[in-house]
Amino acid sequence: KQEVTQIPAALSVPEGENLVLNCSFTxxxxxxxxxxxxxxxxxxxxxxxxxxxxxxxxxxxxxxxxDKSSGRSTLYIAAxxxxxxxxxxxxxxxxxxxxxxxxxxxxxxxxVWP
Amino acid sequence: SAVISxxxxxxICQRGTSLTIQCQVDSQVTMMFWYRQQPGQSLTLIATAxxxxxxxxxxxxxxxxxxxxxxxxxxxxxxxxNMSPEDSSIYLxxxxxxxxxxxxxxxxxxxxxx
Numbered sequence: 001k002q003e004v005t006q007i008p009a010a011l012s013v014p015e016g017e018n019l020v021l022n023c024s025f026t027x028x029x030x031x032x033x034x035x036x037x038x039x040x041x042x043x044x045x046x047x048x049x050x051x052x053x054x055x056x057x058x059x060x061x062x063x064x065x066x067d068k069s070s071g072r073s074t075l076y077i078a079a080x081x082x083x084x085x086x087x088x089x090x091x092x093x094x095x096x097x098x099x100x101x102x103x104x105x106x107x108x109x110x111x112v113w114p
Numbered sequence: 115s116a117v118i119s120x121x122x123x124x125x126i127c128q129r130g131t132s133l134t135i136q137c138q139v140d141s142q143v144t145m146m147f148w149y150r151q152q153p154g155q156s157l158t159l160i161a162t163a164x165x166x167x168x169x170x171x172x173x174x175x176x177x178x179x180x181x182x183x184x185x186x187x188x189x190x191x192x193x194x195x196n197m198s199p200e201d202s203s204i205y206l207x208x209x210x211x212x213x214x215x216x217x218x219x220x221x222x223x224x225x226x227x228x
Contacts (some may be wrong), residue, residue, distance in 0.1 A: 041222070089156065
């Protein structure tokens with residue numbers, strides 16, 4: 001069974017720092033990997049989607065990389081801001097499982113203080 | 115992208131009662147997914163709902179407890195039946211069922227059972 005792990009579980013940094021959030025998965029047979037943001041008590045907002053054939057995706061201050069063979073992805077946040085405070089979740093879509101079903105990590109809770 | 119409206123956004127319910135959560139999508143989709151997020155945990159798939167067929171439930175979830183309707187290609191409901199405090203969670207609907215597709219989520223329903 002696919003297992004997704006995110007490190008660290010929590011991170012608190014001052015504004016302006018560059019950050020790296022880590023995600024690892026046990027089964028490399030995936031279609032894609034997706035990073036989400038979740039504000040407290042709310043739904044998920046899609047940040048970046050990386051297909052299994054891709055190495056990275058960028059959107060604004062966010063850059064996500066994927067190393068499928070080693071089962072790792074990182075989310076890089078440049079010049080962090082207090083508005084980036086949220087929980088960041090990664091999820092993989094596994095080949096051979098229920099079509100469209102995602103496996104999630106527990107998330108990294110990020111706090112950026114001014 | 116897909117826009118998903120989920121209602122209610124939150125509710126406080128008495129144990130033994132039932133709550134029906136609605137999910138409306140702004141475009142036609144084949145597959146809709148229902149997830150549960152218990153406090154401090156990540157998302158767990160409850161079931162997959164395809165229009166015109168019975169929902170497919172994941173291990174540990176049963177139709178009597180979580181009946182699902184999917185009357186058309188833009189709408190689905192999830193009912194949490196005979197609720198207990200252990201059902202207190204955030205419930206989320208999602209779309210994006212293709213192998214390459216990006217997943218999108220509603221804003222979630224925060225359920226508290228007292």
